[in-house]
Structure formats: structure tokens, C-alpha cells
Amino acid sequence: MTDTILEVRDLRTSFFTENFEVKAVDGVNFSVPKGKTLGVVGESGSGKSITSLSILRLIQNPGKVVGGQVLFKGEDLLEKSEAQMRKIRGNKISMIFQEPMTSLNPVYTVGQQIGEAFQIHEKLNKKESIKRSVRC
Ligand SMILES: Nc1ncnc2c1ncn2[C@@H]1O[C@H](COP(=O)(O)OP(=O)(O)OP(=O)(O)O)[C@@H](O)[C@H]1O
Ligand SMILES: [Mg+2]
Structure with a gap:
């Protein structure tokens, strides 16, 4: 292949x-x-x-x-399964959604919102996840 x-x-x-x-x-x-x-x-x-x-x-x-x-x-x-998909989304495959006004939350910073994926998939804490977001 x-x-x-x-x-x-x-x-x-x-x-x-x-x-x-x-x-x-x-x-x-x-x-x-x-x-x-x-x-x-x-x-x-x-x-x-x-x-x-x-x-x-x-x-x-x-x-x-x-x-x-x-x-x-x-x-x-x-x-x-849905559980398997949850491990793939935001980890192996990500989507940058159209219309930032509805897909991003204005209450949180962009770093916090990108960092959420690292908190979930790489088990980083809040501070580490924001650092990791800046790195990528
Ligand atoms: N909830 C829905 N109910 C019925 N039809 C829908 C729904 N969501 C999308 N569609 C239909 O699916 C088709 C494809 O829509 P889609 O949003 O994928 O277009 P697009 O190519 O991304 O357009 P754009 O360039 O405007 O983002 C459209 O004809 C739309 O009417
Ligand atoms: Mg579209």
C-alpha cells in the first residue's frame, strides 16, 4: 500500500x-x-x-x-465506537471550524481553547497545556 x-x-x-x-x-x-x-x-x-x-x-x-x-x-x-472516535478527534484528526464567532468561546482565551485538546489527550495540566499550545 x-x-x-x-x-x-x-x-x-x-x-x-x-x-x-x-x-x-x-x-x-x-x-x-x-x-x-x-x-x-x-x-x-x-x-x-x-x-x-x-x-x-x-x-x-x-x-x-x-x-x-x-x-x-x-x-x-x-x-x-464513539469512545474510539473520542480518542481520535482532537488528537489524530482535528477540524478548524468555520465561523469563529460560534465555534470559539469568547469567555476563554485562544490558548485555553487549543490547550483543552492537550489536557484531554496528553493529560497535561492547564499551565502546561497553554505552553504546549504556543509551541505548536
Ligand atoms: N441540518 C441540515 N439540514 C438539512 N440540510 C443541511 C443541513 N446542514 C447542511 N445541509 C445541506 O448540506 C449541503 C452541504 O452543506 P455544507 O455546509 O457542507 O456546504 P459547504 O460546501 O461547506 O458550504 P460553505 O462554502 O458555505 O461553507 C447544503 O446543501 C445544505 O443545505
Ligand atoms: Mg462550509
């Missing part, structure tokens, strides 16, 4: 109402080689965010990933 870190195969995510299904992501395929960057470009509403949220298994009701595979280092994230 080549050095592929992420491979998305035929990813499909829909939103359901009582009467119909909105296919927000419908058969997306791409792969990302280790150490490389992939840019996804598309008009507003074309499914970039829903694709990213699907990869991290952050789609909420009435949305659902209805098909495909998300192979991270060869393992399908769609098959993982």
Missing part, C-alpha cells in the same frame, strides 16, 4: 425530513497521501463542511452518514 493517510470512498451523507431525503454528500471519493495537503473547492452549499464533519463522525440528527468508507491509516472510522 502507498503512504495514504486518509482515503474517502463513496461517502454519502443525507438529511432526513418526514417525507424526503436531502443528499448533502453523494458519492465523494478522494485520498490524501501522508504529509500532503488537499484543498477542496466548491460553491457554498456544495458539501465541503458536511464531508469534513462526516469524516469526524460529527453529523447530528436529522443528518446521517448513509454509506461509504472513511479509511484513516487503513481503518474505517465509520466502524469505530
